[in-house]
Structure formats: structure tokens, C-alpha cells
Amino acid sequence: MRRYNPQIKYVLGVRKAIRWIVAGLVFFVALMQSGYAQEKQGEIEYLATKAEDFYPANMDSSIYYAEFLYSLIKSEGLNSPFEEQMLDLQGRIYRRLGEPKKSEDFFKQSIVLSQQKNNVKQLGDSYNRIGLLYRGTGRYDEALESYQKSIAFKEEDENILSAAGTLNNLGSLYRIMGEKEKAYESYLKSIEIKEELGDELSVGGAYLNLGNWLSEEAEYENAMIYYQKFSDLMKSVKDTVGLSMVISNIGNIHFSQGAYASALENYLESLSLFQQAEINDDRLMASKLEDIGLVYDKQGYSRQAISYFNRALLVYEKYEDPERKGSIFQNIGTIYENLNLPDSALYFYNLAISEYDALNNKELGAFVYNNIGVIYNVQKEYDTALQYFEKALDTYEKSSNERELAEVYLNLGSNYYFRSDFDQALSFFQKSLENALRTDNLSVETKALSAISDVYKIKNDFPKAYEYLARHNTMKDSLLNSEKTKVIEELITKYETEKKDAEIKVLSAEQAQNEALIQQRNAENKLLVIGLIALFGAIIGIVSWFIYHTRKKRIIASQKEDIYQKEIDAILDNQQLKTIGAMLEGQDKERKRLASELHDRLGSILSLVKLYFSSLNEDIKDKQPELYNHFEEGNKFLDDAFLEVRAIIKEMHEGKISGDGLKNDVNELLSKVSKIGVDVQSNINLSMDLETHVEINVFRIIQEALSNALKYSKANVIELLLSDGETLTLKIKDNGIGFDPKQIEISDTDKESYGVGNMENRVKLLDGKFQLQTAKGKGVDIEIQIPLN
Known part of the structure; x- marks a missing residue:
């Protein structure tokens, strides 16, 4: 029988107390660790959200948060999917910044890390994005492989909607590679999935790409259907950038149909919407500058066209974009060809060929070969010209590009016409006409009709010569009207x-x-x-x-x-x-x-x-x-x-304006203003003839300024200086009541903005500089400088 021992009882009590204390400490430490982990996870999610939110509007802030979060995860030894996500984000950022090597490196790091962690979702996203990078740099085979892997991973993750997005990208790749049936199949499959899932916003990209594809195939009516769907969608979600993009594409259709006035209207609206969006995307801006340059070229304003092309080229060189660089070189070559400067034209055409060869895109090269053939035709080097035409013909016949075939057939006909082989020439001119009619190519149709008429004249078949000449005149009228309908409607x-x-x-x-x-x-x-x-x-x-x-x-x-x-x-x-x-x-x-x-x-x-x-x-x-x-x-x-x-x-x-020149027109306008009691002090010193579009725009600016001085500023003294040299200088000053310049910045209408927007836009179209100084009670002082060289 054990005897009661108070000392033992005391020891047991102490041990029990120690166990409770230890358990409490363990619980407290676990509680602290749990709170720390939750706090750390919250911090990581916050940083990841900030990094993604800043992309793409503020690249610097986005990359700061991405780098900071990636370093934090590494230093803390955490196992977080945000690690590979931040690598992927940096890949996207450097792709946008035009640094493809850095972009590729970050995408590959993200893919390797995702494979180690078996992060299927991130693998699907990163393969899709590296595919976009490869496509943009002409590495089409690698892009194709990346897209196919992306689709496989997204289907494994049961992310069908995201897979449909990659299918849309795949369609665009097939389109560039010239595999039209596969492109069409991919677009339709993507649209079908998105429409079935009821995701209207996501289906927009597929609408746009399918519209682009149909436009390239000259199926303009069908292209406009998908463009309109995309436009309606962008308006409903108030996506200004997307709306700007589709309006530009509609302008491309009008441009292809020869309706240059409508095309310019679309391009300027697109540029305005893009600027309103305040998106820092140089490449999109460059594409719009290029479009405006094309319209100026078609309207005969060569200097302005080359200026816009060079501004776009600086951007494309920065981003190492061979396709767009080739396009710019090609366009500048065309201008020099039209200016009858064949050596300069051939120089730029060959630059374009070298860019297109790097892409292995035969259709783009074929277009330039056709142009080079035209130059040698004019120089009477008919054998050399024929070689280039046949290169273009071979490519277009293989791709069944009837629209471009119409152009090549026309040039082949001219080649044989110059050789006095009129039977062969007539055969090619007839083929050109048939293809032009099928593809609604009014410009080529008009030229082909004229050429056929010329052949029949030489053959002394005057009734047929007259028949085709009459058709030529009718078509030329149609083409002229399609260009000018909106401009001279009244x-x-x-x-x-x-x-x-x-x-x-x-x-x-x-x-x-x-x-x-x-x-x-x-x-x-x-x-x-x-x-x-x-x-x-x-x-x-x-x-x-x-x-x-x-x-x-x-x-x-x-x-x-x-x-x-x-x-x-x-x-x-x-x-x-x-x-x-x-x-x-x-x-x-x-x-x-x-x-x-x-x-x-x-x-x-x-x-x-x-x-x-x-x-x-x-x-x-x-x-x-x-x-x-x-x-x-x-x-x-x-x-x-x-x-x-x-x-x-x-x-x-x-x-020109009235037929008497800018100086006389301005003097006459000033005399009319002085008759209503305004003291007009003018000094007009013009020593050279100005281009018509410069005279018209400068005259309109002066009209606007005088109207503003009378309507808003209520001036009774107006000073005007107009002189030329290397630049055209226009200064207009009044002694009116002036206005608050800040009111212009928040105004949406001409009335509220005192017409300043109209004047400034006209100056911009002339590559000039516009300055306005005013304040309430201090009159208005306008100075404009327009380059003339």
C-alpha cells in the first residue's frame, strides 16, 4: 500500500502545468504562423492584382510590381502560382515594349516552372502568348506548335472558352501562312464555341479576325457583316480602342474599292478614337499613320505620304517587325515609281523583298515582284520585266488570288503589247478584265477596258474599239464618283x-x-x-x-x-x-x-x-x-x-480657291471684314505658288480665325501677317475680350471651343505647328508655322 507523499504530488502538478504551458505555446506559435501566412498571402494577391491592373496602360508600374512580387516569393521560399504568372506577365510586357528576346526568355521561364509544378492553366496561357510572339516575329512554325500545345492544355484544364480564344489566334496564323481553308475552319470553330457559351465579349475577337480574312479575300459584303457585329459589340461595352480598330479596317475596304474620301474619313475617325483612349501602344499608332499615308499617296500628296510612312517606320524598326517594315518600303517604292524615279523605287522595292524573304511570305513578295516588273516594262527591258511578272503570276495562281491576278494579267498584257504581240496582249487583257469583274476591282477593270480598246484600234476593229472605250469611260465615271460622293454630295x-x-x-x-x-x-x-x-x-x-x-x-x-x-x-x-x-x-x-x-x-x-x-x-x-x-x-x-x-x-x-490665288483671296476677304467697321492691318508677302491643298487649308484657317475674332472675341482691330520661305508663317492678332484657354480643353463642341479644334486639325494635316495665346480681357494671338519643303 502506497503512502501519501506530498512531495510527489507537487512534482506531478508541476509537470502537468508545464505540459499545459508547452501546449499553449505551441498553439500560440501555430496561431501566429497562420495569421502570418494569411497576411502574406493577402499581400501576394494584392501585389499580383496591382501588377495585372497596370498592364498594358502603365508598363513601368506593371513591371515594377511584377518584379517585386517575383523577388518576394523567391526570397520567402514560397510555393505560389503567382511566381510563374509574374514571369508570364513580364513576357507580355516586353513583347509590347518591342523586346522579343527578353519576352521569349520570360515566357520560357514561366513554361518551365509551370511544368515543374504541373500548373496546367498557366501552361495553356503561356504557350498561347509565346505563340503570339512567334507569329509577330515571323517564326510561324514555332507559333503553330505553341498554339497547338496551348489548346491541348486548355482542353485538359476544361477551359473551353480560353481554348476558343487560342483557336481564333490559330486562324490568324493560318491566314498569314496562306492556308485559307484551315484559317476559316479555325475562325468558325472559335465563334461557334463562344456563341454557344454565350460569351459575347470574347466572340468579338473572332468576329474581327474573320472580317479581316474575308476582306483580304475581297468578300467585302461578308466582311462588313462581321465588322458591324464587332463594332456594335465595342459600342455596347464602350471599348474605344476596339472601335478604333474596326473603323480603320472598314476604311481598308473603302480604300480597296477606290473610295479614298471615305477611307480617309474612317482613318481619321479611327485615329481620333485611339487618341481619346490614351493607350500607350506605338504599334497601333504606327498602323494608323501608315493608313493615312496610303490615302495621301492615292490623292497625289507624295511628300505628306512619305512623312507619315517614315513616322510609322521608326516604330516598326523599334519592334523589329519585318512584315510592316516591308510594307513601308513597298509603299515608298510605289511613290517613287509614280514620281518617275525608277532607281529610288527599285531600291525600296528590294528592301521590301529582303524583309518579306525573312518571313517566307510568298504572297507579299509577289506583290513587289509585280511592281518591279512594271518599272522594267517602262524602261523597255521587256525580258527582265517578264521574269518578275511570271514570279508574281506563279504565286497568285497557286493561291488562287483572283484580285491580284487581275493586276498581273494587265501588266503581262502591257508587256506583250509593247513587244507588238497584240494577240497575246489581248488574251491577257481579257483575263485581267474577267478577274477584275469577279473581284469588284474597279481600278483594274477601268484600265483593262482602255487597254482592250487600244488593241482593237491597232487591229482596225473600230466598232469594238469604240465599244470598249465607251465602257471604259462609264467605269471611270463610276470610280470617280465612288471616291468623291461624300465630299461633293451637295x-x-x-x-x-x-x-x-x-x-x-x-x-x-x-x-x-x-x-x-x-x-x-x-x-x-x-x-x-x-x-x-x-x-x-x-x-x-x-x-x-x-x-x-x-x-x-x-x-x-x-x-x-x-x-x-x-x-x-x-x-x-x-x-x-x-x-x-x-x-x-x-x-x-x-x-x-x-x-x-x-x-x-x-x-x-x-x-x-x-x-x-x-x-x-x-x-x-x-x-x-x-x-x-x-x-x-x-x-x-x-x-x-x-x-x-x-x-x-x-x-x-x-x-485654286477662287482662281486668283491665296493672296488675292485673303485680301478680298479682309476688305469685306473692314467694311463692317473693323480696323484690319495686314502684311501679305507670298513669293511662290503653293500647292492647292495648302492654299485651301490656310484660307480656311484664316476664315475661322476672323470669324472667331468677330463672334467670340468681339474685336475691332485685327492684325494679320502672312509670308513664305522655308516655312509658311501666319500670325493673326486681335484686341478683343479673349477667353480662358482651359475652357477649350474640357469643351466638346466647336462653339464652346471657339473653333480652335478646327484650325489645329487643319494645321496638323499640313505637318505644321499651332500656337495660341489668350486670356480673358487680353485678346487672342495665333501663330502658325507650316513647312513648305
Whole structure:
């Protein structure tokens, strides 16, 4: 029997107390560790969110948080999926910054780490993104492999929606590689998945890419359907960048159809939306600069076009983008070709070929080969030209690119035409016309019709020559109208009835001439001569009518212009100077349009009649000598008609704003302003002729400034200085009440912004500098510098 021992009981109590204390300490330490872990996890998630949120709007902040979080995870020895995610983010950042080597390195690090951790989700994302990098740098095979791996990992992760996004990217890759069926299949599969899942926002990318593909295939109506879907989606989510992108693509369609005015409108709207979005994306900005350069090139403004191309080229060189660099070199080459500088054109074309060869993109190269062939054609090196045309032909026939085939066939026809192989030339011209009709290529269609007419003239098949010439004139009118519809819509409405009546009369006369000519070929010589003299009388009648009618229009236009000038006083008083500006510009464009129409339509018919008379000269001299003197007199009358028509064309083309030049127009405007009680002090010193578009824009700027001085500033003294040299300098100062410049920055309308936006935009289009100084009660001081070299 154990005896009670107080000491033992004390020891046991102490041990029990120690056990409780130790357990409490262990629990406390565990509690502290749990709280620390939760706190650390919260910090990591916060940093990751900040890093992703700053991308892509603020790259510097995004990369700071990504690097900081990655270092934190490594230093703490933590096992977190954010480690590979931050590597992936840095890959995306450096891809955007145009550093492909760094970008590739970070993506590969992310992939290796994800494989070690079996992070399937991150593997799917990183392979997709490195695929985008490879595609952008021309490494198409590696891009294809990366996309296929991405899709496999995303399907394993059961992330079907994300896999559909990669399918969309895959379609774009197949499109670049020229595998059209696979591209179309990938796009449709991506759209089907996204629409089935009801993810409207995600399906937008597929709409856009499919629209791009259809546009490249010249299926413009179908392309516009998908562009419209994408546009509606971007408007609903207020995505300004996406809307800017699709409007630019719609501009590309108008550009391809030859509607350059509509294309420029789209490109400028796209640029404005992009600037509103305040996104730091140089490559997107460069693409918009390139588009505007293309329109300037088509409208004949070579200096402005090259300026925009060079600005875009600086960006593409920074990002090592061979496809876009090749495109810029190609466009500059085309400008020099049009300026008849073949050596410079060939230099830039060869630069483009070297960039495209690095991409192994034969279709892009084929386009340049075709252009090089044209240069050698002009230089009469027909064998060399033929080699380049055949290179382009081989590529386009393999890819079934009917639109570009139309262009190549046309150039091959020209090659054989210059060799005097007219049968072969006619065969290629007919092929060109057939392809142009199938692909709605109005520009090539017009050229092919003219070329076929020329061949039939040489073959002495005048009825067919006339038939194709008439079709050529009709198509040329269609192309002209498609370019200018929106620009001169109001003027077309005013002149439409009168113009149609004139065209009906001219075309009726042309048809009568054609029938008379066919009958005369089969008649006896005497009847032939009589018929031709009658025909000549009809032609002289038409020429006289057309000259009278044109002069009448010019007199009416001049009278209207006088009326407009007389109304300037009232218009200034009623704050409507812009209306007068628009009408004067419209008159200038209408005058040039009529000159072009007179040259193309009546000039062509007179040439054909002259050709008939020349072919009959010897027959009449030998067989009908008693009529030869009358025949010679008729020829002289026809020559006089030629000279009269050319004089009218020259006179109509020389008009600029009013026809008197910028200096006279500005002086006349200032005199009108002074008549309403304003003290106008001017100094105009212009020593050179300015380009028409410069004169028009400068005149509009002066109108806007004067209107503002009267409407808003309420000035009674206006000073104007206008001089030229290396730059055109314009200074306008008034003593009015001025305004707060900050009000312009927050204004959305012309009225609230005092018209400053209009003036500044016109100056930007001329690559000039615009400065405005004002304050409430201190008047307005405007200074503008526009480069002229």
C-alpha cells in the first residue's frame, strides 16, 4: 500500500502545468504562423492584382510590381502560382515594349516552372502568348506548335472558352501562312464555341479576325457583316480602342474599292478614337499613320505620304517587325515609281523583298515582284520585266488570288503589247478584265477596258474599239464618283439634272456616230466621204454645244461666286463664314471634275474621229480629188476644236480657291471684314505658288480665325501677317475680350471651343505647328508655322 507523499504530488502538478504551458505555446506559435501566412498571402494577391491592373496602360508600374512580387516569393521560399504568372506577365510586357528576346526568355521561364509544378492553366496561357510572339516575329512554325500545345492544355484544364480564344489566334496564323481553308475552319470553330457559351465579349475577337480574312479575300459584303457585329459589340461595352480598330479596317475596304474620301474619313475617325483612349501602344499608332499615308499617296500628296510612312517606320524598326517594315518600303517604292524615279523605287522595292524573304511570305513578295516588273516594262527591258511578272503570276495562281491576278494579267498584257504581240496582249487583257469583274476591282477593270480598246484600234476593229472605250469611260465615271460622293454630295444634287441631260445628249450623239461609222465602212467611197463629212458636222455641233454649255456653266459659277462674295458682309455679321468656305471649295472641285470629264469623254471621241479621218486621207486624195480641199478644211476645223477643248481644260484646272490665288483671296476677304467697321492691318508677302491643298487649308484657317475674332472675341482691330520661305508663317492678332484657354480643353463642341479644334486639325494635316495665346480681357494671338519643303 502506497503512502501519501506530498512531495510527489507537487512534482506531478508541476509537470502537468508545464505540459499545459508547452501546449499553449505551441498553439500560440501555430496561431501566429497562420495569421502570418494569411497576411502574406493577402499581400501576394494584392501585389499580383496591382501588377495585372497596370498592364498594358502603365508598363513601368506593371513591371515594377511584377518584379517585386517575383523577388518576394523567391526570397520567402514560397510555393505560389503567382511566381510563374509574374514571369508570364513580364513576357507580355516586353513583347509590347518591342523586346522579343527578353519576352521569349520570360515566357520560357514561366513554361518551365509551370511544368515543374504541373500548373496546367498557366501552361495553356503561356504557350498561347509565346505563340503570339512567334507569329509577330515571323517564326510561324514555332507559333503553330505553341498554339497547338496551348489548346491541348486548355482542353485538359476544361477551359473551353480560353481554348476558343487560342483557336481564333490559330486562324490568324493560318491566314498569314496562306492556308485559307484551315484559317476559316479555325475562325468558325472559335465563334461557334463562344456563341454557344454565350460569351459575347470574347466572340468579338473572332468576329474581327474573320472580317479581316474575308476582306483580304475581297468578300467585302461578308466582311462588313462581321465588322458591324464587332463594332456594335465595342459600342455596347464602350471599348474605344476596339472601335478604333474596326473603323480603320472598314476604311481598308473603302480604300480597296477606290473610295479614298471615305477611307480617309474612317482613318481619321479611327485615329481620333485611339487618341481619346490614351493607350500607350506605338504599334497601333504606327498602323494608323501608315493608313493615312496610303490615302495621301492615292490623292497625289507624295511628300505628306512619305512623312507619315517614315513616322510609322521608326516604330516598326523599334519592334523589329519585318512584315510592316516591308510594307513601308513597298509603299515608298510605289511613290517613287509614280514620281518617275525608277532607281529610288527599285531600291525600296528590294528592301521590301529582303524583309518579306525573312518571313517566307510568298504572297507579299509577289506583290513587289509585280511592281518591279512594271518599272522594267517602262524602261523597255521587256525580258527582265517578264521574269518578275511570271514570279508574281506563279504565286497568285497557286493561291488562287483572283484580285491580284487581275493586276498581273494587265501588266503581262502591257508587256506583250509593247513587244507588238497584240494577240497575246489581248488574251491577257481579257483575263485581267474577267478577274477584275469577279473581284469588284474597279481600278483594274477601268484600265483593262482602255487597254482592250487600244488593241482593237491597232487591229482596225473600230466598232469594238469604240465599244470598249465607251465602257471604259462609264467605269471611270463610276470610280470617280465612288471616291468623291461624300465630299461633293451637295454640289452633285445641284448639278445632277443638268449633268444628266448633257450626258444623254452626248451619249446619244456618240451612238449615232458609231452607227454611222459602221455603215460608212461598207459604202462606196463617195458615199463614205459624204457620210464622214456629215459625221464631222455632227461632231463640230457637239463640240460647239459642249463648249457653249461649259462656258455657260462657268459664267453661272462665276456669277454665283460674285453673289457669294457680296453676301460675305452679311454672312460675317450672321456668323456663317464656314458656309462660304465650303461652297467655294465645292466649286473648285466641281470645276476640276468637269475638266476631267471633258478630257476623258469628249477628248477620247475626238481622237477616234481624228483617227478615222487620217485613215481616209490617201483614199480621198486619189479617188475623190474634187472633195479633198473640203476634207482638208474639215481636218483644220477638227484641229481647232482640239485646241479649244485643251484651252478650256487648262483654264478649268488652274483654278485654286477662287482662281486668283491665296493672296488675292485673303485680301478680298479682309476688305469685306473692314467694311463692317473693323480696323484690319495686314502684311501679305507670298513669293511662290503653293500647292492647292495648302492654299485651301490656310484660307480656311484664316476664315475661322476672323470669324472667331468677330463672334467670340468681339474685336475691332485685327492684325494679320502672312509670308513664305522655308516655312509658311501666319500670325493673326486681335484686341478683343479673349477667353480662358482651359475652357477649350474640357469643351466638346466647336462653339464652346471657339473653333480652335478646327484650325489645329487643319494645321496638323499640313505637318505644321499651332500656337495660341489668350486670356480673358487680353485678346487672342495665333501663330502658325507650316513647312513648305
